[in-house]
Amino acid sequence: MGKKDKQFVSEITPMEVDFPQWYTDVIRKTDLVDYSPVKGFMVIKPYGYAIWENIQQHLDRRFKETGHKNCYFPLLIPESLLKKEAEHVEGFAPEVAWVTHGGEEKLAERLCVRPTSETIICEMYSKWLKSYRDLPFLYNQWCSVVRWEKSTRPFLRTSEFLWQEGHTLHETYDEAQDETIQMLNIYREMAEEVLAIPVVIGQKSEKEKFAGAHATYTMEALMHDGKALQAGTSHNLAQHFTTAFEITFLDRDGELKHPYHTSWGVSTRLIGGVIMAHGDNRGLVLPPKIAPTQVAIVPIASHKGGVMEKAMELYSKLKESFRVELDDRENYSPGWKFNEWEMKGVPLRIEIGPKDIENNQVMLFRRDTLEKEAVSLESIHEAVGQQLEDIQNNLLLKAMKMRDEKTYYVKSFDELKEIMEKRPGFVKAMWCEERSCEDNIKAETGVTVRCIPFQQENLGDSCPFCGKPAKTMAYFAKAY
Amino acid sequence: MGKKDKQFVSEITPMEVDFPQWYTDVIRKTDLVDYSPVKGFMVIKPYGYAIWENIQQHLDRRFKETGHKNCYFPLLIPESLLKKEAEHVEGFAPEVAWVTHGGEEKLAERLCVRPTSETIICEMYSKWLKSYRDLPFLYNQWCSVVRWEKSTRPFLRTSEFLWQEGHTLHETYDEAQDETIQMLNIYREMAEEVLAIPVVIGQKSEKEKFAGAHATYTMEALMHDGKALQAGTSHNLAQHFTTAFEITFLDRDGELKHPYHTSWGVSTRLIGGVIMAHGDNRGLVLPPKIAPTQVAIVPIASHKGGVMEKAMELYSKLKESFRVELDDRENYSPGWKFNEWEMKGVPLRIEIGPKDIENNQVMLFRRDTLEKEAVSLESIHEAVGQQLEDIQNNLLLKAMKMRDEKTYYVKSFDELKEIMEKRPGFVKAMWCEERSCEDNIKAETGVTVRCIPFQQENLGDSCPFCGKPAKTMAYFAKAY
Numbered sequence: 001m002g003k004k005d006k007q008f009v010s011e012i013t014p015m016e017v018d019f020p021q022w023y024t025d026v027i028r029k030t031d032l033v034d035y036s037p038v039k040g041f042m043v044i045k046p047y048g049y050a051i052w053e054n055i056q057q058h059l060d061r062r063f064k065e066t067g068h069k070n071c072y073f074p075l076l077i078p079e080s081l082l083k084k085e086a087e088h089v090e091g092f093a094p095e096v097a098w099v100t101h102g103g104e105e106k107l108a109e110r111l112c113v114r115p116t117s118e119t120i121i122c123e124m125y126s127k128w129l130k131s132y133r134d135l136p137f138l139y140n141q142w143c144s145v146v147r148w149e150k151s152t153r154p155f156l157r158t159s160e161f162l163w164q165e166g167h168t169l170h171e172t173y174d175e176a177q178d179e180t181i182q183m184l185n186i187y188r189e190m191a192e193e194v195l196a197i198p199v200v201i202g203q204k205s206e207k208e209k210f211a212g213a214h215a216t217y218t219m220e221a222l223m224h225d226g227k228a229l230q231a232g233t234s235h236n237l238a239q240h241f242t243t244a245f246e247i248t249f250l251d252r253d254g255e256l257k258h259p260y261h262t263s264w265g266v267s268t269r270l271i272g273g274v275i276m277a278h279g280d281n282r283g284l285v286l287p288p289k290i291a292p293t294q295v296a297i298v299p300i301a302s303h304k305g306g307v308m309e310k311a312m313e314l315y316s317k318l319k320e321s322f323r324v325e326l327d328d329r330e331n332y333s334p335g336w337k338f339n340e341w342e343m344k345g346v347p348l349r350i351e352i353g354p355k356d357i358e359n360n361q362v363m364l365f366r367r368d369t370l371e372k373e374a375v376s377l378e379s380i381h382e383a384v385g386q387q388l389e390d391i392q393n394n395l396l397l398k399a400m401k402m403r404d405e406k407t408y409y410v411k412s413f414d415e416l417k418e419i420m421e422k423r424p425g426f427v428k429a430m431w432c433e434e435r436s437c438e439d440n441i442k443a444e445t446g447v448t449v450r451c452i453p454f455q456q457e458n459l460g461d462s463c464p465f466c467g468k469p470a471k472t473m474a475y476f477a478k479a480y
Numbered sequence: 481m482g483k484k485d486k487q488f489v490s491e492i493t494p495m496e497v498d499f500p501q502w503y504t505d506v507i508r509k510t511d512l513v514d515y516s517p518v519k520g521f522m523v524i525k526p527y528g529y530a531i532w533e534n535i536q537q538h539l540d541r542r543f544k545e546t547g548h549k550n551c552y553f554p555l556l557i558p559e560s561l562l563k564k565e566a567e568h569v570e571g572f573a574p575e576v577a578w579v580t581h582g583g584e585e586k587l588a589e590r591l592c593v594r595p596t597s598e599t600i601i602c603e604m605y606s607k608w609l610k611s612y613r614d615l616p617f618l619y620n621q622w623c624s625v626v627r628w629e630k631s632t633r634p635f636l637r638t639s640e641f642l643w644q645e646g647h648t649l650h651e652t653y654d655e656a657q658d659e660t661i662q663m664l665n666i667y668r669e670m671a672e673e674v675l676a677i678p679v680v681i682g683q684k685s686e687k688e689k690f691a692g693a694h695a696t697y698t699m700e701a702l703m704h705d706g707k708a709l710q711a712g713t714s715h716n717l718a719q720h721f722t723t724a725f726e727i728t729f730l731d732r733d734g735e736l737k738h739p740y741h742t743s744w745g746v747s748t749r750l751i752g753g754v755i756m757a758h759g760d761n762r763g764l765v766l767p768p769k770i771a772p773t774q775v776a777i778v779p780i781a782s783h784k785g786g787v788m789e790k791a792m793e794l795y796s797k798l799k800e801s802f803r804v805e806l807d808d809r810e811n812y813s814p815g816w817k818f819n820e821w822e823m824k825g826v827p828l829r830i831e832i833g834p835k836d837i838e839n840n841q842v843m844l845f846r847r848d849t850l851e852k853e854a855v856s857l858e859s860i861h862e863a864v865g866q867q868l869e870d871i872q873n874n875l876l877l878k879a880m881k882m883r884d885e886k887t888y889y890v891k892s893f894d895e896l897k898e899i900m901e902k903r904p905g906f907v908k909a910m911w912c913e914e915r916s917c918e919d920n921i922k923a924e925t926g927v928t929v930r931c932i933p934f935q936q937e938n939l940g941d942s943c944p945f946c947g948k949p950a951k952t953m954a955y956f957a958k959a960y
């Protein structure tokens with residue numbers, strides 16, 4: 001047995017035993033990512049990057065369909081710009097990387113590696129905007145950002161990550177608000193229809209909102225371990241930055257005004273969400289829409305006459321419509337290959353051997369249900385298309401079921417504590433919306449307000465945590 | 481007249497008068513790019529970025545067709561890694577940006593913002609590679625890099641630019657050499673077939689090769705002002721880095737060996753090349769394959785009954801196959817719009833007014849030839865497709881003609897000096913290949929060896945610059 005075989009058979013820690021270890025095992029063994037020599041910075045390997053490319057492709061199309069254009073702003077931001085919006089600098093300064101030297105020379109002013117680009121973009125917008133006729137500005141950027149993190153976990157929290165950041169300007173508050181919600185809905189649709197992850201959408205509390213925002217909206221997903229993942233945010237920044245950066249335009253009425261402003265982003269963190277929402281003790285389970293390989297063809301007894309020819313014929317046929325791999329490696333057994341493709345979360349596996357060929361059929365294996373069935377060679381193309389669609393839908397249904405089973409109502413602080421100890425998940429509860437109450441919940445239980453959902457329910461009149469009058473219903477959870 | 485109109489009618493400096501000013505005028509007036517508050521860092525605006533996206537799309541497809549996969553490596557590289565390959569650090573250390581602080585803390589080791597990623601990638605490859613069975617490694621990365629430049633010009637030389645960098649490992653020298661040349665050919669094909677820019681391909685001199693390379697290959701293009709642009713490079717790095725980074729694999733014969741290594745890249749510099757190879761005194765001239773807008777429809781007397789309806793109908797029809805804009809802005813005259821679309825280099829303009837509709841036709845204007853013809857509404861779709869193809873081909877032919885007219889042979893140093901003074905361009909000459917000769921030519925004339933072309937000609941036996949025996953024919957030019 002070669003070195004690779006040994007690596008392979010060493011087990012993935014079962015998620016019930018140690019969820020963080022399960023996560024670490026899965027991402028390493030499936031070649032999504034690797035640790036780099038710089039602490040907290042990860043290398044995204046081809047298999048992980050291909051997932052990101054599929055997410056990008058979907059989102060980029062949706063952004064363009066809704067009128068947005070891509071551009072690119074500098075990586076480095078002068079310290080003086082970062083400081084222009086007071087809340088913003090307070091939020092980000094502790095976690096930025098500082099460039100102090102260019103070549104041999106010490107810089108007159110420190111530059112930070114962008115942690116997000118509101119400041120540099122607003123500086124440019126203040127030069128570009130003249131008249132209401134120029135509005136709206138609908139721009140997006142795909143790039144990497146750096147936020148110095150003390151403790152990191154691949155995809156979920158790293159000192160550098162890939163993302164997109166949209167930055168728009170509008171004539172009125174209402175238009176900015178509409179844009180904020182539109183983009184949140186594009187994220188939600190992507191999460192549900194592409195990643196097969198159901199999300200709760202709503203507004204962040206004052207404590208949890210983006211540094212400098214008027215209002216932050218979020219989509220929150222639930223992971224297998226009952227912890228929440230903030231999977232995307234969209235901010236109505238109102239005139240906070242446009243005032244600080246003196247962005248003005250001549251309005252229809254001849255008055256100089258500050259425009260209204262939004263920003264919104266999702267990142268490679270979504271890949272962490274996919275792993276933790278769909279994965280199982282065999283490894284990854286990837287939704288077909290983002291799986292780098294949708295179908296793996298494994299020949300059985302490939303040395304026997306006709307097997308490789310038939311497998312290659314099948315491969316050529318399927319590859320016109322699907323992302324297919326033909327696993328023709330000679331130094332691995334079919335059983336080993338089955339395990340590997342399962343671990344890598346490939347939605348469908350086709351097994352083809354001499355007996356199958358005799359019967360003019362193949363065996364089709366589904367990663368989500370672990371079921372195998374014989375399919376005739378004539379109908380394999382159609383069956384693959386059908387099953388990929390089924391798997392995509394089934395994963396969303398399974399994830400919704402999981403989330404619903406882990407969603408609770410509470411009417412007292414004790415109930416919250418008990419749930420978080422014994423069966424963590426989303427907790428719906430009425431809430432007073434006060435910061436001191438929120439701080440207290442977090443201090444005692446580590447639980448945060450995930451969002452005030454758009455879809456409200458009336459569960460009572462008083463806040464179960466402090467007894468004050470309730471203003472709203474919120475989702476509470478421990479979070480990544 | 482509004483502020484925008486005034487900006488517009490101020491002229492583009494004719495290229496014969498002041499070529500650098502012509503370039504600056506064009507890029508600013510056509511909204512490709514803007515200067516940022518950080519000296520030497522540019523903002524790529526949507527119109528410029530869309531050109532980059534079209535280049536990316538073509539190359540990414542070609543990379544994948546030839547078996548390469550994308551991944552992502554960290555932005556920041558520890559100083560100790562940069563220092564591992566001696567020539568490499570000497571070449572790059574003077575122009576890197578240094579991160580010294582993460583948040584409030586001073587770092588134990590400085591990190592440089594990647595100027596190129598050989599070092600961090602080799603560090604990872606040394607962990608990943610075990611056996612000859614793992615080879616080849618065929619990976620690419622799309623990202624931005626930072627090189628601290630003293631004097632900068634948008635797209636051509638900036639302290640940050642966007643690029644792709646491919647990094648591959650191979651079992652043998654020959655395989656690495658084949659890869660190096662294959663990728664150079666993919667670049668050449670892209671330059672000629674997509675950018676419509678003819679290039680000379682060949683090898684760099686020892687002086688001009690990449691810091692740490694065994695051999696550097698290049699494609700060199702000629703600009704309107706007779707200066708050369710290095711438009712893409714592909715390096716055979718042999719075992720320079722793989723030895724320094726102790727990358728080994730167990731070969732078929734049971735021996736531990738260092739693999740052979742290549743890297744190759746093109747950048748947003750290509751956009752500068754497109755501007756300077758095709759542009760004219762009216763502004764940009766964009767090849768249809770990369771033009772963000774291929775066809776601009778300008779309605780004439782749009783308030784008259786039926787005009788806007790017909791224009792919109794045409795727009796809907798054409799947009800299924802082409803990148804089309806319908807210019808329905810109300811506060812600009814058709815004449816103003818014509819000028820603007822010409823300046824922005826849009827390959828085709830369609831004018832449609834009441835008279836045209838009466839005659840069941842439109843006027844079709846070509847940016848490259850400035851010719852206008854009537855086309856019947858029935859055949860407009862076909863005509864647009866045909867003309868875009870014609871324009872793409874014509875631009876390449878024009879650029880080849882320009883280059884050939886500006887390519888000279890010299891047999892003496894005086895001839896070189898005279899040409900460079902009076903009618904700069906590519907100069908072909910025999911060469912001794914000695915560094916002292918090369919240094920001397922550069923010191924006296926500012927001319928560098930652009931490449932030793934694959935396609936050799938025998939122009940004599942001695943070096944016209946120093947009189948020593950000639951070893952090869954080379955291309956000489958002043959360069960960006």
Ligand SMILES: [Zn+2]
Pocket residue numbers: 431432433434437438463464465466467468
């Ligand atoms: Zn309360």
Ligand SMILES: [Zn+2]
Pocket residue numbers: 911912913914917918943944945946947948
């Ligand atoms: Zn010489």
